Amino acid sequence: MSLLVVGSVALDxxxxxxxxxxxxxxxSGTYFAAAASLLTRVRVVGVIGEDFPLGDLEFLRRRGxxxxxxxxxxxxxxxxxxxxxxxxxxxxxLDTQLNVFEHFSPELGPQARKASRIFLGNIDPELQIRVLExxxxxxxxxxxxxxxxxxxxxxxxxxxLPRVDVLMVNDSEVRQLAGESNVLKAxxxxxxxxxxxxxxxxxxxxxLLVTAEHRFFAPAFPLADVVDPTGAGDSFAGGFLGLLxxxxxxxxxxxxxxxxxxxxxxxxxxxRFSLDRLRDLELGEVRRRFDAFRHLxxxxxxxxxxx
Amino acid sequence: MSLLVVGSVALDxxxxxxxxxxxxxxxSGTYFAAAASLLTRVRVVGVIGEDFPLGDLEFLRRRGxxxxxxxxxxxxxxxxxxxxxxxxxxxxxLDTQLNVFEHFSPELGPQARKASRIFLGNIDPELQIRVLExxxxxxxxxxxxxxxxxxxxxxxxxxxLPRVDVLMVNDSEVRQLAGESNVLKAxxxxxxxxxxxxxxxxxxxxxLLVTAEHRFFAPAFPLADVVDPTGAGDSFAGGFLGLLxxxxxxxxxxxxxxxxxxxxxxxxxxxRFSLDRLRDLELGEVRRRFDAFRHLxxxxxxxxxxx
Numbered sequence: 001m002s003l004l005v006v007g008s009v010a011l012d013x014x015x016x017x018x019x020x021x022x023x024x025x026x027x028s029g030t031y032f033a034a035a036a037s038l039l040t041r042v043r044v045v046g047v048i049g050e051d052f053p054l055g056d057l058e059f060l061r062r063r064g065x066x067x068x069x070x071x072x073x074x075x076x077x078x079x080x081x082x083x084x085x086x087x088x089x090x091x092x093x094l095d096t097q098l099n100v101f102e103h104f105s106p107e108l109g110p111q112a113r114k115a116s117r118i119f120l121g122n123i124d125p126e127l128q129i130r131v132l133e134x135x136x137x138x139x140x141x142x143x144x145x146x147x148x149x150x151x152x153x154x155x156x157x158x159x160x161l162p163r164v165d166v167l168m169v170n171d172s173e174v175r176q177l178a179g180e181s182n183v184l185k186a187x188x189x190x191x192x193x194x195x196x197x198x199x200x201x202x203x204x205x206x207x208l209l210v211t212a213e214h215r216f217f218a219p220a221f222p223l224a225d226v227v228d229p230t231g232a233g234d235s236f237a238g239g240f241l242g243l244l245x246x247x248x249x250x251x252x253x254x255x256x257x258x259x260x261x262x263x264x265x266x267x268x269x270x271x272r273f274s275l276d277r278l279r280d281l282e283l284g285e286v287r288r289r290f291d292a293f294r295h296l297x298x299x300x301x302x303x304x305x306x307x
Numbered sequence: 308m309s310l311l312v313v314g315s316v317a318l319d320x321x322x323x324x325x326x327x328x329x330x331x332x333x334x335s336g337t338y339f340a341a342a343a344s345l346l347t348r349v350r351v352v353g354v355i356g357e358d359f360p361l362g363d364l365e366f367l368r369r370r371g372x373x374x375x376x377x378x379x380x381x382x383x384x385x386x387x388x389x390x391x392x393x394x395x396x397x398x399x400x401l402d403t404q405l406n407v408f409e410h411f412s413p414e415l416g417p418q419a420r421k422a423s424r425i426f427l428g429n430i431d432p433e434l435q436i437r438v439l440e441x442x443x444x445x446x447x448x449x450x451x452x453x454x455x456x457x458x459x460x461x462x463x464x465x466x467x468l469p470r471v472d473v474l475m476v477n478d479s480e481v482r483q484l485a486g487e488s489n490v491l492k493a494x495x496x497x498x499x500x501x502x503x504x505x506x507x508x509x510x511x512x513x514x515l516l517v518t519a520e521h522r523f524f525a526p527a528f529p530l531a532d533v534v535d536p537t538g539a540g541d542s543f544a545g546g547f548l549g550l551l552x553x554x555x556x557x558x559x560x561x562x563x564x565x566x567x568x569x570x571x572x573x574x575x576x577x578x579r580f581s582l583d584r585l586r587d588l589e590l591g592e593v594r595r596r597f598d599a600f601r602h603l604x605x606x607x608x609x610x611x612x613x614x
Contacts, residue, residue, distance in 0.1 A: 017488075039613075086488045181324075181393045184531045205512040208529060217603050219524040222515060224491045246613070256606040283613070290609055296524050297604045299563040302597055306346075306553070306590070 002114070003245045005032045006045045006106050006131050007121025007234070009070060011052070013081040014273065016088065018227045024274035025056045026080060028121035028144070029070075031231035034278040035238025035265045036119075037063040038286060040245040042238075043112050045069035045131070049077040049100045059279050069112055075100040088229050089203045108134040117245045119237055120164075122146050125156040132163055140250050142166040142241055144233070150176050162194030165250065168237055170201045183208065184215075199240070199259065201233050209259050214252060218259045221267035221293060228273045232266040235278060239265035239286075264289045309421070310552045312339045313352045313413050313438050314428025314541070316377060318359070320388040321580065323395065325534045331581035332363045333387060335428035335451070336377075338538035341585040342545025342572045343426075344370040345593060347552040349545075350419050352376035352438070356384040356407045366586050376419055382407040395536050395577075396510045415441040424552045426544055427471075429453050432463040439470055447557050449473040449548055451540070457483050469501030472557065475544055477508045490515065491522075506547070506566065508540050516566050521559060525566045528574035528600060535580045539573040542585060546572035546593075571596045 005028075012026030029046045036042045043066040050072065057067060078101040082091040106127060113136050120128040120143040128143055143164045149157060150173060157177070161167065167174075167190055175181055178189035187198040187210040200208040204226075206219035240262035247254050264286055271277045312335075319333030336353045343349045350373040357379065364374060385408040389398040413434060420443050427435040427450040435450055450471045456464060457480060464484070468474065474481075474497055482488055485496035494505040494517040507515040511533075513526035547569035554561050571593055578584045 088488075181395075182531055182533065184529045188531075202512065205509065206526070215529055215603055216606070217526040217529065218606070219513070219526060222491045222522055222524065224489055224495075226489065247610070253607055257609060260606050261609075287609060287613065294606070294608065296522055299523070299525070299567050299601070300560055301601065302564060302568075302594060303554070306594065 001040060001116050001245045001248050002111075003036055003040050003042045003117045003119070003241055004045065004108075004112050004115035004135070005029050005036070005042060005119040005121060005238075006128070007032060007119070007123065008078050008101060009044070009046045009048050009052070009057075010078040010080055012230060012274065013079070014228055014230050015083040016228050017084070017086050019273065021228075021273045023079075026230060026274060027078065028234040030057075030060075030275065031234035031269065031278070032119055032121065032238035033060055033065045034063075034275050035235035035269070036242030036245070037065045038265070038281065038283045039239070039242030039261075042066065042242070043069055043115065045106050045108060045112060047071050047073055047100050047104045049073065049075045052077045066111070069109060073100050082230070084229060088226055091230070106131050106134075116140070116248075117241055118142065119241050120144065121234065122149075125149055125153050125160050129156065129160055132160075140165045140241070140244060142168055142237065144168050144237065145173065147173060147176055158193060161190070164195045166197045166199055167195035168199045168201065168240075170203065170233070174198065174200050184210065197255070201236060203229075203232075207236070207259055207263060209255060211252065211255065216256045216259060218256075218263050218293075219297065220263055221289065221296070223267055223271065226270045229270050231269050231275065235269040236262035236266040238262075260293055261286065261290055264293060308347055308423050308552045308555050309418075310343055310347050310349045310424045310426070310548055311352065311415075311419050311422035311442070312336050312343070312349060312426045312428060312545075313435075314339060314426070314430065315385050315408060316351070316353045316355050316359070316364075317385040317387055319537060319581065320386070321535055321537050322390040323535050324391070324393050326580065328535075328580045330386070333537060333581060334385065335541040337364075337367075337582065338541035338576065338585070339426055339428065339545035340367055340372045341370075341582050342542035342576070343549030343552070344372045345572070345588065345590045346546070346549030346568075349373065349549070350376055350422065352413050352415060352419060354378050354380055354407050354411045356380065356382045359384045373418070376416055380407050389537070391536060395533055398537070413438050413441075423447070423555075424548055425449065426548050427451065428541065429456075432456055432460050432467050436463065436467055439467075447472045447548070447551060449475055449544065451475050451544065452480065454480060454483055465500060468497070471502045473504045473506055474502035475506045475508065475547075477510065477540070481505065481507050491517065504562070508543060510536075510539075514543065514566055514570060516562060518559065518562065523563045523566060525563075525570050525600075526604065527570055528596065528603070530574055530578065533577045536577050538576050538582065542576040543569035543573040545569075567600055568593065568597055571600060
């Protein structure tokens with residue numbers, strides 16, 4: 001099995017009520033790969049500038065991440081600057097510098113074209129489609145998107161959705177896409193637009209999986225210390241697809257486990273700034289918290305004599 | 308077993324994106340009793356004015372609710388007027404007329420004093436304490452409160468909390484009570500103030516139960532048609548305490564089931580205006596949705612060879 005991610009590799013400057021970091025490792029492709037590589041083999045396709053500190057990615061290589069698809073080109077690396085308030089649920093973007101990402105056009109090498117599962121990070125849907133056209137026979141395609149593309153590139157998104165197995169978006173994005181305030185109705189509308197399954201990320205409240213046949217809800221793991229929510233969604237995606245690739249399955253039971261392992265890894269991500277927690281995270285720790293998750297949501301059936 | 312609720316019996320005027328109702332049945336005691344009476348014997352202590360349409364409570368009598376503690380006094384019934392926007396998560400209060408509720412001082416009859424479990428609805432903590440002083444040997448005391456009492460009656464609340472087994476509040480209330488933005492830390496702070504267990508209601512996201520030993524999370528049941536969220540919290544409380552009273556238990560497994568049956572009954576409440584859905588609700592329907600809840604949150608353990 002192999003997993004391909006197309007997304008940003010970035011330098012972030014982040015401020016939260018618990019501190020401040022400048023020019024630290026970030027980007028959807030980076031968080032995704034750090035999470036997924038705990039479970040399976042990952043290839044990253046993306047672009048960085050000449051200023052990028054390559055040593056920062058060394059821990060990914062040690063985990064077997066294939067970075068050959070990460071091209072280094074003249075210019076500066078994509079930079080994002082943001083701030084979180086006390087509720088930590090939404091980031092305020094202070095500055096975005098696309099830099100080398102502005103002219104990014106993903107080209108897949110021969111190995112990447114054979115990927116069995118793909119995560120299309122939150123980039124222009126035109127580029128997401130271009131990636132799909134290069135992949136030979138993917139078993140599962142998962143795509144993220146955002147409010148900007150939903151409003152400015154709706155036609156392209158509508159072309160993309162029928163090729164998407166799992167659309168992974170947050171509450172407000174699925175509402176905006178569907179023009180419908182009820183999240184469940186909005187998810188069904190996204191299915192009518194073509195996405196087989198819709199996975200709605202609900203920040204500190206967890207994730208809702210809506211497939212053709214069933215619904216599944218996983219809470220976020222309750223944490224006393226959340227330091228920096230950056231990358232929670234992308235490491236969720238990495239855990240989700242990493243497990244599906246490891247299990248080589250898209251069956252309902254696997255989708256549920258994958259959603260929970262996504263929440264689990266995301267709950268580690270937010271405990272520290274940048275990828276600091278993911279860097280040293282081990283699969284044994286993930287497994288133990290996954291088991292704690294089972295205990296967190298477990299309840300018994302009602303007694304037979306009731307009702 | 309028997310369950311006592313002290314709370315409001317009111318006439319509500321509500322506007323949501325799905326319609327408008329004037330002077331319909333409402334009040335924390337009413338919603339609570341309608342939910343709890345599906346499961347156990349309930350006594351209501353409260354006050355109504357001469358204008359109250361007594362026939363509206365007939366369905367509660369038919370379900371065995373004891374309304375002898377509901378005194379009818381000269382004056383007008385407590386009235387609340389509110390509006391919900393499209394996200395349906397928070398009510399905007401347009402008008403509150405305490406009327407006969409302003410001089411309400413709960414007096415418990417001999418049967419009510421023997422109640423095994425008590426729900427202290429959201430009233431002045433001074434009155435909540437006065438009720439507790441009249442009850443002989445309750446096995447479980449559950450109390451609600453709100454931002455107004457937390458800011459204006461903190462000393463009384465601090466006197467109440469050590470006598471409370473389950474403090475049932477929403478996200479923002481527990482944050483305000485504890486002066487702490489993290490919900491889990493806030494719940495622990497409320498425990499240090501005396502509450503044995505804290506049950507945090509999170510609106511459309513479900514409920515988090517924090518006891519001395521464990522944590523449990525139940526999602527709200529995902530619904531495509533939410534019409535009026537009024538009474539969701541009080542019918543949640545009614546289901547929660549109703550099941551504990553029926554099972555005569557305060558054990559961890561029962562607290563978890565009770566949390567879920569609370570979410571289940573609340574999910575029916577919001578499908579229609581006022582108590583319209585609760586009026587005809589049957590325990591068999593509740594049981595079926597409870598079972599659907601089990602399916603909604605179920606996931607398998609990870610394979611042994613992973614991690």
